[in-house]
Amino acid sequence: MAYKKPKNTNLFIFLIAILLIVINIPEGSRSTDLGNYNLNDSGSTKLNLNIYDVQKIEIHIIDIYESGDKFCKFDEIYIYGSLKSSGKFVRIRVSEVTVTKGLKILNKAESEHYSKQFYQEPIEIISTTFRCNNESIFIQFEENLNVDFLQFVQNQDNSYKAFRTLNIKASS
Numbered sequence: 001m002a003y004k005k006p007k008n009t010n011l012f013i014f015l016i017a018i019l020l021i022v023i024n025i026p027e028g029s030r031s032t033d034l035g036n037y038n039l040n041d042s043g044s045t046k047l048n049l050n051i052y053d054v055q056k057i058e059i060h061i062i063d064i065y066e067s068g069d070k071f072c073k074f075d076e077i078y079i080y081g082s083l084k085s086s087g088k089f090v091r092i093r094v095s096e097v098t099v100t101k102g103l104k105i106l107n108k109a110e111s112e113h114y115s116k117q118f119y120q121e122p123i124e125i126i127s128t129t130f131r132c133n134n135e136s137i138f139i140q141f142e143e144n145l146n147v148d149f150l151q152f153v154q155n156q157d158n159s160y161k162a163f164r165t166l167n168i169k170a171s172s
Contacts, residue, residue: 030171031171032051032171034168034169036062036166037165037168038165039152039154039165041155041162042156042162043153043155044151044152044153045151045153045154046149047168048149049149049168049170050149052146053084053144053145053172054081054141054144054171054172055140055141055143055144055171055172056141056170057138057139057147057169057170057171058138058139058169058171059136059138059139059166059167059168060135060136060166060167060168060169061132061133061134061135061136061137062133062134062166062167063133063164064133064162064163065155065164066161067162070159070160070161071126071161072126072160072161072162073126073127073155073160073161074124074126074152074153074154075153075154075155075156076123076124076151076153077123077124077125077139077150077151077152079091079092079094079139079147079150080147080150081146081147081149082148084145092141092145092147093142094123094139094140094141095140095141095142096138096139096140097123097137098137098140099125099135099137099138100135100136101128102128102129102131102135103125103126103127103132103135103136103137104126104128105124106126107121107123122153126160127161130161132163144172
């Protein structure tokens, strides 16, 4: 009696090979450095970015306006753009905000709403030390979208240090 191999052995090996190839495909995330931007020492600053197909934004603090022993603070951070599906210009909803250890989000629960029916507060960030340089803010969105501009409001009552120079990176 001769050995008979199972009927679908070659198909089984082929499917396992395809599965291994699909699992090992690297994620196609692209990161772009948008450059350095200077902010006003008080009031509102609007940064025109005009970037498309963005999943997350990283804001790295490079320099601050010195004004004694005070904490640094962003009173409000707004993100304006459009969804890829609708194309309507709107204030963008934030899915998640994280910061490095030298910063703290004051209104984390209010600035991240997962339901589109609730109002979402602007992001407020304060430093935990008097040194605010080399800290980062990471903002992630629910889906890839188009970001037209960021608006930063800071130091309206001169009770905090203001951020001077930011480096912004966008990832899709």
